[in-house]
Amino acid sequence: MKRVVLAVITSAFLSGCATVDQNTTFDGSDGNAFVLVATDNVPDQGVRSHTFVFSRVDLQSSTFLPEWFSITFDGGAGAFVVDELKKPEGLDTTLRFGARSVVPGDYAYAARRDLQGNLQTEHCYAEGAGVFRIVAGKTNVISLGDVLNNKGTDPAVALDQGAKVLTAYPKISAPLVQAGQVGSITFPSAKSQGWQGCLNRNVTALKVISAAP
Secondary structure: OEEEEEOOOOOOOOOOOOOOOOOOOEOOOOOOEEEEEEEEOOOOOOOOEEEEEEEEEEOOOOEEEEEEEEEEEEOOOOOOOOOEOOOOOOOOOOOEEEEEEEOOEEEEEEEEEEEEOOEEEEEEOOOOEEEEEEOOOOEEEEEEEEOOOOEOOOHHHHHHHHHHHHHHOOOEOOOEEEOOEEEEEEOOOOOOOOHHHHOOOOOOEOEEEEEOO
16 A cells, blocks of 8 residues: 655754764663664665654454564665764675564564655555564664565665674674564554554554464
8 A cells, every 4th residue: 555645854963974873772681672674675765764664563363462673774865864884994795784673572564755845655565474573682674675566675685784884893793693574464554644643542453364383
C-alpha cells in the first residue's frame, strides 16, 4: 500500500550529511540489542530522507507489541540528523548501514517513508511484512537489500561489509550476527493518512503467514 501526503516537517539543518557519532558505545552489557540495517540502491538525490520503520511483534499470540524503531537515511539534502554509519575511507561498497540500540525481540519491517520537500510517500507493507529476530547483547545485521526494486542482498555480504563499517566505530564491540528472518505477517493498516498510519496503533491483531520457532 502506498500513500502520498503533505507533511509539516521540523528539522535541524546541518552542513553536510550527518552520521552516527563515532564515539557511540555498545557492548551488550545493558541487556539491549544493537541493530545495523543494511540497504542498497538508496537514492542519494531528489529525496530529502528515507525512513525504515520496524514494529515489534509476538508471533505466538499474533499481536503487535508497544516497541518500535526507525532508521533514517539522508537522501542527499544534508539536512537531517540521520542514523547512518560513516563508512571508513577506502571501503568500496554500495551498501549503506543505519544503526541504533533497541529492545530485543522480533520486529516486522512495517513501512518505508520517503520525504521530498513537504511531500511524504509512505510504502506500507501490511500485505506482507518480513519479521526479523533481534538478539539481546549482539549487534544484529538486518539485510533489506535493494529497497527500490525489492531485490535481496546476500546476508553474508551484508554481514561482511557491516563488520568493515564497524571498524570506524571501535566502541560498538558487541558480537556481530545476522538477524534471521523468522516469519512474515499481514496486518490491517490505518485508514487515516500519515506515516504513523501504517503501524495502526488502534489495531493489535496481525496474521502470521509463516513463523520459525
